[in-house]
Amino acid sequence: MDNKYYIQLPKEGKKYLFIFVNVYNNGTTRVWPPTSDTIRVYYDGTWYSPDTVHFLPNKAYDRRETPIEVKEIQYYPKLFGSEYVEDYGYSHGSQTAFLYPGKSNAIDGYIIYEVPVSLTPDKTYVRIAFNGKDTAVWKLG
Template sequence: MRRLYQLTTCTSACNSRPGAAAGDRNHRNAATATPYPGALVLNQPATFGNADRTGTATVYKAIVWSYYNWTSPSLNSPHSQLQAGVPLGIQNGYNTQEPSAGNAFLIVYVRITDTGTLGLVAPSPRQFTVNYDGKDYTYSSVAGSDVNVRNIYVPQYDYVIGTGGEAGYILPGDSNAADGFLIYEVPATIDLSRASLVITLDANNRAAWALG
């Protein structure tokens, strides 16, 4: 199965020919706006798998928050907070989660659908990487499977397919799709037009989506 985009590499030799000037510099700036120039756009599916085990992956939304609020029946009790050692900042039943100084939270929504006739291995969240300004960012998990993030109406992606942080199986059909979110802590100055989500879908396929 063909790859879904073509990565290109340019060294200093690309610009060593006589006459390279402002037009070349503008071309280089445009080419490096995203590290994946063939990246898919939001809501554009990528296919993977083979024979009777095939699927599609779609990244359909990306937003940046300076913080987020969450609640959890198992973690909001005074006993749980005492065990945690540090009281949680609860406001109107919600805990406030803040990033490190200078950072923000990038929330990416993804959907994996089994389009074949047999069960399909859905990639683990560790196979979903945000790339921005030459650096890769891995997801930051919420505290547990019963966590509800305010204003997000789907669960964390990996809890849809099984235990947190692991790959899992999904069954054929749209109604069985793994539809969820993943959170990444990124620089607060992130420009989504230069950011990509890259998914290693299986041993033979990798796809990238432009996030803005």
């Protein structure tokens, strides 16, 4: 909010893992999108939830000053569109409520996890729970 840059480092023995998620609705009515807390990382017998220390846009007092930029990825484009990627589930500093049909309405962004330094993509899985009924699992490359 004060327009300054800050450095946030992971705890000793940890590193940050960024998972980029793109969800779009190919149906005909709006739906509730999966929230970031339903997207988990699994590695070496342990589930990891999104980093709760990471500053999210809706925690800001003045929404006009809420663009969150992560230096290493601040110029990555969204998958569908010309805007830059943001925290998953947010658009221009506001949290998205519904997922409307069409790729132009996709929810596209990153989720940050604090994971062990030993984590390797070939032994890591990402699980998304959709509406509490369906689950999808991806193995990272």
